[in-house]
Amino acid sequence: MSAGSIDPVLALVNEVRFAFQPLINVKTGAIVAVEALARPTGGDVHDLFREAARHRKLTELDIELARAAITAAADHETLLPLHLNIFGGTVTHDLPRLQLVLDRLREVGRREQEVTLEIGPPFARLDPVQLVEGVQSLKSDGFQIAVDGVGDGDVPLTLIADMEPGMVKLDRGVVSGLPDSAPRRAVLESVRHLCEAANADLVAEGVENDRQLSALRRTGVRLVQGNLLAPAARRPPTTITVPGVAAEVTDPSGQPVNTLAAGPRVTEFLSPATLLSVDATADKVRGVLADHPEISGVVLVDEHNRPQFTIDRNRFLLAVTGPYGHALHAKRPASRLADEPRMVTTATTAMEALSLVTRSDQYRMYDDAIVVDEAGRCLGAVRAGHLIRGMADLKVEEAAALNPLTRLPGSDAIARDVGRRIAAGDVFAVSWLDIDGFKSVNDSVGFSAGDDLIRTIGRVLTDAATSLTSVTVGHVGGDDFLLVADLDDLVPLSELLLDPEREAGGVRVTLSLATLVCTQSTVSTYDEVSRMLAPLKQDAKALTGSSWVMSRPGSEHVDVLRGKPQSQQPPPSFPGPATPPPGFAPGSGPPPPAGPGGSADPSAMHFPTEDPDPDLPQARSQAPRR
Secondary structure, three states, rough: OOOOOHHHHHHHHHHHHEEEEEEEEEOOOOOEEEEEEEEEEOOOHHHHHHHHHHOOOOHHHHHHHHHHHHHHHHHHOOOOOEEEEEHHHHHHHHHHHHHHHHHHHHHOOOHHHHHEEEEEEEOOOOOOHHHHHHHOOOOOOOOEEEEEEEEOOOHHHHHHHHHOOOOEEHHHHHHHHOOHHHHHHHHHHHHHHHHHHHHHHEEOOOOHHHHHHHHHHHOOOOOOOOOOOOEEEOOOOOOOOHHHHOOOOOOOOOOOOOOOOOOOOOHHHHHHHHOOOOEOHHHHHHHHHHOOOOOOOOEOOOOOOOOOEEEEEHHHHHHHOOOOHHHOOOOHHHHHHEEEEEEOOOOHHHHHHHHHHOOOOHOOOOOOOOEEOOOOOOOEEEEEOHHHHHHHHHHHHHHHHOOOOOOOOOHHHHHHHHHHHHHHOOOOOEEEEEEEHHHHHHHHHHHHHHHHHHHHHHHHHHHHHHHHOOOOEEEOOOOOEEEEEEHHHHHHHHHHHHHEEEEEEOOOOOEEEEEEOOOOOOOOOOHHHHHHHHHHHHHHHOEEEEEEEEOOOOOEEEEEEEEEEEHOOOOOOOOOOOOOOOOOOOOOOOOOOOOOOOOOOHHHHEEOOOOOOOOOOOOOOOOOOO
């Protein structure tokens, strides 16, 4: 490479070839976009950038590569949305030159709305205000924006929030550590929560094996990119075969895919829409459908990308290929053979969209639903078949996750609800309910009585979730239940559970309830909540009678709202030897270990006779009534 001028450096763009790697929705198996990746014929693309940087022409090279990628994609006549890589420094320091990218798009007949600019690092030395202003300018030009390299580079999370991208791409360095690395799992969870709060799609890059894909699906990631599903290729693919692991109803680990409590949003089934101008002729539409047999229809949009009509492939081709069809329609507007679009928003759930589909006229039952943003601009299409299969799979997952005794969902329902509340910034409480000495109940009165007791608790929890609207309940196995609720519902919930006297086969039974009050600033994942609840549950079980303890993350203060320490109870009366086994208390099971980190250390526990924490619900005598 010559070091004499930048012209030879830019000339090398002509020697760069492009490969195209798809972004795939693993829920539907659909390709949602393709990313153009520069592949120099000799050396590495980083060598090219280093040489350009040495000549202080890095932004020029960056823009020329983007223009060349547009041309390469046009040569293959792909209709899929296109992703182009752009440095953050190019947006910050050379924004006017990006007009050349717009010019090239117009030359090849592509819309800006079909192109996503992946803004990538380095960001450390950039003026964040100038970068955000540049991104807003690109959005106003019609471009979609993604932030690349998140999780393993110098991408500040506050910058992502300020840029408000439509997509965030998780770096392959994070994905490579899944599922074994706990820190990388935590990074994934944090980025996922950020994307939920920012209403941005999360894409995982560099998926190389089934275990990585399984971990991503368990976390709720639906958009992936990597060699496992489709390596980069010279020609943009139009369809792929998703490996069985991505198509399974249930993940190999047995854990259902994470979705919102109200069901997945329609955007989880989003596919690219084929857009044409509202004044396109029937002959133009026929040509597009003939050249691209994989597309199911066309959306006719106005100059602002707002859907005006939709064209179903089968009905349209029947009309234009029938007797005299070409002569009647070819040169006339295709809108004459179109239908009113069935539109939904990004906030629409898949179940709501499915209801819209099933309420349609019979002949439109399988037409696509069009997803639009707040301004009414087209974001893509959702195929009716994908919706039907997806919701059927979801119902199978939900049924498989129900406990056979109580018909309550498992911990996945709690995990989803906790994740949703954290993302929304809510203040909420997670409680662990346990039957004291349940093994001894089974041993003394039999499994049937134990099962009846579990069913009774399940019915009480079902009634509680019905009458207290903020409550979510789950049966995590055995005699363990998890509950999530707003703070206002904690006291009535505890009364429903702990007030009645309970028995199994004539044996009195008590319950232990441990509650952790959570906020977005104190917990970030469901795993954290689970770890913090474990020692709190031991504090509750160290008490006698039906008990309730409460605390906050990071606090050593444990409020005892029900129950008494074992030292305050008279010793039980045992047949046989006068002295009971050391540490035994009726109904409490084995005594918990002494010391911190899960012990029943009385010095850390605060009983109702002490000054209460004013922010927490108090003992029943002090608690407000609903």
